[in-house]
Amino acid sequence: MAKKVTKKVTKKETKKEKIDKSKKLIQALKNHGAQIYEDLENGEFPKFSIPNRSISNIIYDKKLRQYVLGTNASLRSARNSSQLRSFTQLLWLAFFANKLTHEKKSSTLRDVYYSSQAFAVDFEDQQESDNIIVDLEAVLSQPREDFFVFPEERSSIFGDLTIEYTIPGYEGKTQNLSSHPDGYAIGPSMTSAQLTDTSAEMVIAIEKGGLFTRFVEEQVDKKFKSIIINTGGQAPRSTRTLLKRLHDELGLPVVILTDGDVYGEHIAMVIKSGSANAAHLRELTVPDAKWMGVWATDIDKFKLPTIPMTESDIKRCYDLLKDPRYEEGLWKRELEVFIKIKRKAELEAFSKYGLTNITEKYLPKKLEESKSF
Amino acid sequence: MAKKVTKKVTKKETKKEKIDKSKKLIQALKNHGAQIYEDLENGEFPKFSIPNRSISNIIYDKKLRQYVLGTNASLRSARNSSQLRSFTQLLWLAFFANKLTHEKKSSTLRDVYYSSQAFAVDFEDQQESDNIIVDLEAVLSQPREDFFVFPEERSSIFGDLTIEYTIPGYEGKTQNLSSHPDGYAIGPSMTSAQLTDTSAEMVIAIEKGGLFTRFVEEQVDKKFKSIIINTGGQAPRSTRTLLKRLHDELGLPVVILTDGDVYGEHIAMVIKSGSANAAHLRELTVPDAKWMGVWATDIDKFKLPTIPMTESDIKRCYDLLKDPRYEEGLWKRELEVFIKIKRKAELEAFSKYGLTNITEKYLPKKLEESKSF
The missing domain is CATH 3.40.1360.10 (Dna Topoisomerase Vi A Subunit; Chain: A, domain 2)
Structure with a gap:
């Protein structure tokens, strides 16, 4: 029989990484917010710099072996009346992302669309709010899952992997994923868990x-x-x-x-x-x-x-x-x-x-x- | 604080019920098989009696509060050359269902369609094999899940419910469904488990x-x-x-x-x-x-x-x-x-x-x- 090789991950490392991710996100949001205030105080129109996501700026990086964005970025400014709408939407979303991340409350793309209505921020339809979510991802270079916006779809996992939850109410609790043969759903608690042992x-x-x-x-x-x-x-x-x-x-x-x-x-x-x-x-x-x-x-x-x-x-x-x-x-x-x-x-x-x-x-x-x- | 009321189910009862279900299914298949042999030995064409599933035989039963089939049934016989194909398909499926149930191997509707090809049983497409599966359900009055044919879709469950698995390799193992916040997939091992405590x-x-x-x-x-x-x-x-x-x-x-x-x-x-x-x-x-x-x-x-x-x-x-x-x-x-x-x-x-x-x-x-x- 083959010897059982167990990989143990140093817990502190992954935990630190996880906290850093949230901290990094909140810090990035804070910086963008501070920039907006600064613009206003200087009597300037507030603005965001958004990496350009059009086809012409999408490049296949052979070294990274994935698509990446080129260096083109565009300015979305409150000065431009045609950008005022999407500027406001993006600003609101940054506020909402900050709220979700602080409260560790997960939401879906659909939720974000409806949540905006509480703030009288107008989205024509979900397509429009989905686009702004991608804009914010691009601004932050972090996926929406990091600010707690998840999709509806589920997939599942099974095997000898022990995880340790980090979500509120479950911190420190562990789970071995070989104990339910129909599989464990992969959702917010799974993706944010520490992978401790396999x-x-x-x-x-x-x-x-x-x-x-x-x-x-x-x-x-x-x-x-x-x-x-x-x-x-x-x-x-x-x-x-x-x-x-x-x-x-x-x-x-x-x-x-x-x-x-x-x-x-x-x-x-x-x-x-x-x-x-x-x-x-x-x-x-x-x-x-x-x-x-x-x-x-x-x-x-x-x-x-x-x-x-x-x-x-x-x-x-x-x-x-x-x-x-x-x-x-x-x-x-x-x-x-x-x-x-x-x-x-x-x-x-x-x-x-x-x-x-x-x-x-x-x-x-x-x-x-x-x-x- | 409200008192925690715990419902405990007598294990032996549900276990017995589960075993009875498989036994009942295998016995029913055996009876149908024996009937086919008897027909052949008596020099008669073998046949199945299949409850009629056409609209005219579907009745809403107000007392049961669900749709039920009426009493119409039709004979599917090897004598009738136009029924020979579907008769053979049904006979093969009964054989295959027996095999799955004995081996406790789960399969899907799609699997059944492909499995038939190993036996040179011809199905035009999956629609045709799906129909024969429903025929067998009707003949046995038991859902296909009982003979281990499952769908692709998954849903999930969460809460204070303890289950005890009955599938091979997991018999007697228990799981409390409040320990994975993303939810447990509902598949064969969940639906066949005993519900022991909540x-x-x-x-x-x-x-x-x-x-x-x-x-x-x-x-x-x-x-x-x-x-x-x-x-x-x-x-x-x-x-x-x-x-x-x-x-x-x-x-x-x-x-x-x-x-x-x-x-x-x-x-x-x-x-x-x-x-x-x-x-x-x-x-x-x-x-x-x-x-x-x-x-x-x-x-x-x-x-x-x-x-x-x-x-x-x-x-x-x-x-x-x-x-x-x-x-x-x-x-x-x-x-x-x-x-x-x-x-x-x-x-x-x-x-x-x-x-x-x-x-x-x-x-x-x-x-x-x-x-x-």
């Missing part, structure tokens, strides 16, 4: 809940010393944050298992290198993450039952080929095979060879292979 | 994850002695099963909180009395469950910000008015108000009055009111 040697992210359950039942966590994460389709940002933390703080490699289609390939890519939408943030990517499958080339290799690709599937392949991240290697090769075979296969397709075929045959083979790419 | 006096089901998190943060579980469930929109069947068990086994009243629109009203109705689609089952309803809000009449009463209803929202109201369950009382009244005001309001709309308005003002008021309807 015997796992890798993280396996899976696109689908049904497979997640299969993996738990087949004890993939024990057999492959892994933490299993159900991304529930495209991984929500809080899940990507957690994946990054598992990689960076615990040094765990991350492998990704998706359906064998262009959307699956892109789910893996977004975990690895982010989306252009979040080019203004750097906390959501795991550049070393590996897409383990299902590859287009696996379809033939493992004789999987397939479904024909639709016109829009094929168009999506051609679109991605123009993305700099798909310009070479595995990513390009697999897209080209999809285009050639015009067929796709789901994770459940392995069930043709028995329910445990995916965990007993496919997974070990691909894990072995993944050491070399 | 101090809660009610269950609050909420339509949205964001509100679920709010309720946990505001300690609604403690302040209102409740178990909180996030249905994630329309409640998945496994969640409805759990709601029923919390009501029936622990005697807990169930209240439901949805968006203030016709879809929210129907989410509550489906938890209460099921859907016509599941008229062949009786294990998924909580007839005593109460829809606490957001009512159409609450919109004006609580001065909520609203969104205009679309044409299709309004059409949906008129459609539901034809449903026998919406013929009277609260259900009819609220639909009529929606039609009159042509506006709807979401749960997040309360944020206009502060993030805690919903838990501090609305919830206590409606809980008090709900005692009288």
Whole structure:
């Protein structure tokens, strides 16, 4: 039997990091607020400098292996009457973010939209308030989760990982994530927890809940010393944050298992290198993450039952080929095979060879292979 | 301080019930199999008798307060060449259900579709295999969850409830569901667990994850002695099963909180009395469950910000008015108000009055009111 390797993280370090993050955020908000006051006292129109998020300022950084914003920024000033509305909205949001962070109360994108109405701050619709939230992220270079604005989606996690909560009422309480086989929801308390202890040697992210359950039942966590994460389709940002933390703080490699289609390939890519939408943030990517499958080339290799690709599937392949991240290697090769075979296969397709075929045959083979790419 | 009332359920009873359920299912499958052999030995064509699930055989049972199937049944026989295909499919599924139940391996609707291919049983698409699964449910009068076929959707639960797992590898292990504030996923291990202990006096089901998190943060579980469930929109069947068990086994009243629109009203109705689609089952309803809000009449009463209803929202109201369950009382009244005001309001709309308005003002008021309807 293999020796159990336990990784223990120095608690003080992560705790400090967490506190620093909140402190850093509140300090940044304070600085921006002080600047506004200063402008007013000097008889000037108050303003924000906002990094430009338009396509022309989004650059793929090959060294960082993710999209980043260029150096262009624009001024949003109360002097310009056409900017007065969005200036006020942003100022209010900074105030509200400060309030949420101080009170440690989580909210959603939808909540922010409605909360603004209490202050007679007018947003046409949620699209408008969502945009201002992204502006504030760009101004602060911190994701909205840091100021307690969360999405609706949930995904879940299972495996031998002990966490220690930091949210009010739960500080210092610990939880081992191998004790509920249906999985633990990944929400504010999970992403803000300290990751204190694990015997796992890798993280396996899976696109689908049904497979997640299969993996738990087949004890993939024990057999492959892994933490299993159900991304529930495209991984929500809080899940990507957690994946990054598992990689960076615990040094765990991350492998990704998706359906064998262009959307699956892109789910893996977004975990690895982010989306252009979040080019203004750097906390959501795991550049070393590996897409383990299902590859287009696996379809033939493992004789999987397939479904024909639709016109829009094929168009999506051609679109991605123009993305700099798909310009070479595995990513390009697999897209080209999809285009050639015009067929796709789901994770459940392995069930043709028995329910445990995916965990007993496919997974070990691909894990072995993944050491070399 | 109020005295903590703890409900303890006799373990042996629920365990016995659970075992009986699996035994009952396996026995029923065995009987059907034996009948097929007998037919063959007698030189007859083998057959199944399948309760008719067409609209004409779906009746609203006012006493049971749910849809049920009438007494019409049809014979599916190997004699009839047009039925040979669906007869074979059903026979295979019965074999596969038996295998899953014996091995306690969970699968999904999608898995069943692919698994059939290992046996050269042909399904055109998943729609066809889904239909056969419903046929088998009707034949057995047991939901597919009993033979380990689960959906993809997940919802989650939080509160002072201790469960004891019955799935392999976890038998006898207990879990208290108040220890992970992001919630525990409701999957096979949760729905099959014994519900052993709780101090809660009610269950609050909420339509949205964001509100679920709010309720946990505001300690609604403690302040209102409740178990909180996030249905994630329309409640998945496994969640409805759990709601029923919390009501029936622990005697807990169930209240439901949805968006203030016709879809929210129907989410509550489906938890209460099921859907016509599941008229062949009786294990998924909580007839005593109460829809606490957001009512159409609450919109004006609580001065909520609203969104205009679309044409299709309004059409949906008129459609539901034809449903026998919406013929009277609260259900009819609220639909009529929606039609009159042509506006709807979401749960997040309360944020206009502060993030805690919903838990501090609305919830206590409606809980008090709900005692009288």
